[in-house]
Amino acid sequence: MKRVVITGAGTINALGQNVEDTFAAMKDGRCGIGPLEMRDVDRLTIKIGGQVHGFEAEARFNRQQIALYDRFTQFALVAARQAIKQSGLEFSGEMAAKSGVVLGTSGGGMQTLDENYRSVYEDGKNRVHPFVVPKLMNNAAASHLSMEFNLKxxxxxxATACASSNHAMSQAFQLVRTGMAPVMVTGGSESMLCFGGVKAWEGLRVMSKDACRPFSANRNGMVQGEGAGVFVFEDYDHARARGADILAEVVGFAMTSDASDIVMPSKQGAARAISGALADAKVNPEEVGYINAHGTGTAANDKTECAAVADVFGPHADNLMISSTKSMHGHLIGGTGAVELLACIMALREGVIAPTISYEEPDPECALDVVPNEARDAKVDVVLSNAFAFGGLNAVLALRKV
Structure with a gap:
């Protein structure tokens, strides 16, 4: 088995349009959630979200590309360009032939879907653009990344709802670890903040109208976000041989299914994923210093996740730091695990733990150190990133400092 390291990272999200700005916002405990700016927002009950503002597609892509790229694909390409530039890699020859891309998304081209439903059903048009299908398909972003960077x-x-990115990164990790690929570009992207996307989530009655307050006793729901996080996963020996700057090492993962309920989380399913990731990484629970929680801010998720962590870690749970950055950038659904992996890298590389902001009241059912409201300087060597999705699909990644 090969060792797998991260040699490049890129992002665009409500906190920043690159990693540096995102780290700065996380350290400041800045909130990227605010009033939504979109068509027919007055018809929505939920009017807030972690929206990416100031993004001009015309400044980054030509007209032909814009005709082909949904907003989620645009986000993925922006983040991938940053990550691959940081890695210093160029893909040609045998490395191009063996390297690939695995991305997570839940909705795919939701903006395109929403626009064309309006065109056909509201405006009464009988024709749509010939590129609608290749623009909205879930694999569009991965396919365009493969073409732009010669990944063959x-x-x-x-697509596993809110665990999509973690599942995608787990698969990329496995491909590099087993020697099938020397390099994999991986992460996730989502842009579901359109009228239909928000309206659909409203129907679940799990959304907050004012703020995302994970673990706080007065939490009242999740808040949607949008954006992308993309990383370069590379064979450790390959990275060392070329003198690459290594951001962190991916050391383990686990995936489980609750097999119980389509929306309600399971403590047992989450706990099996967490303990499975520790076993795969061959680390003791006492070695883990920080967990980036799924932490959606809903009543059921947060208490279930805390119970699972307490079960797995036992007395050491009192020494763990666990925070949810969704309080800052919102829930990116299929892209959320990718952006949250940045908080794990920041913890390992810079010794700064991102906070859970908007925390107001302790909840006895979430009685862990949730790093409330302010970032914290702390030395950690091993971290976990949790993702627990609707459908009962769970994926946990373990990372180690190099």
């Missing part, structure tokens, strides 16, 4: 190896998309 294993390339596909994972």
């Amino acid at each position: 190896g294993p390339s596909f998309t994972v």
Whole structure:
């Protein structure tokens, strides 16, 4: 088995349009959630979200590309360009033939879907643009990344709702670890903040009208976000041989299914994923210093996740730091695990733990150190990133400082 390291990272989200700005916002405990700016927002009950503002597609892509790229694909390409530039890699020859891309998304081209439903059903048009299907398909972002960067190896998309990115990164990790690919570009992207996307989530009655307050006793729901996080996963020996700057090492993962309920989380399913990631990484629970929680801000998720962590870690749970950055950038659904992996890298590389902001009241059912409201300087060597999705699909990644 090969060791797998991260040699490049890129992002665009409500906190920043690159990693540096996102780290700065996380350290400041800045909130990227605010009033939504979109068509027919007055018809929505939920009017807030972690929206990416100041993004001009015309400044980054030509007209032909914009005709082909949904907003989620645009986000993925922006983040991937940053990550691959940081890695210093160029893909040609045998490395291009073996390297690939695995991305996570839940909704795919939701903006395109929303616009064309309006065109056909509201405006009464009988024709749509010939590129609607290749623009809205879930694999569009992965396919365009493979084309832009000459990635000819294993390339596909994972769609497992809110765990999509973690599942995708787990698969990329496995492809590099087993030697099938020397490099994989991986992460996730989502842009569901359109009228139909928000209206659909309203129907679940799990959304907050004012703020995302994970673990706080007065939490009242999740808040949607949008954006992308993309990383370069690379064979450790390959990275060392070329003198790459290593951001962190991916050391383990686990995936489980609750097999119980389509929306309600399971403590047992979450706990099996967490303990499975520790076993795969061959680390003791006492070695873990920080967990980036799924932490949606809903009543059921937060207490279930805390119970699962307490079960797995026992007395050491009192020494763990666990925070949810969704309080700052919102819930990116299929892209959320990718952006949250940045908080794990920041913890390992810079010794700064991102806070859970908007925390107001302790909840006895969430009685862990949730790093409330202010970032914290702390030395940690091993971290976990949790993702627990609707459908009962769980994926946990373990990272180690190099």
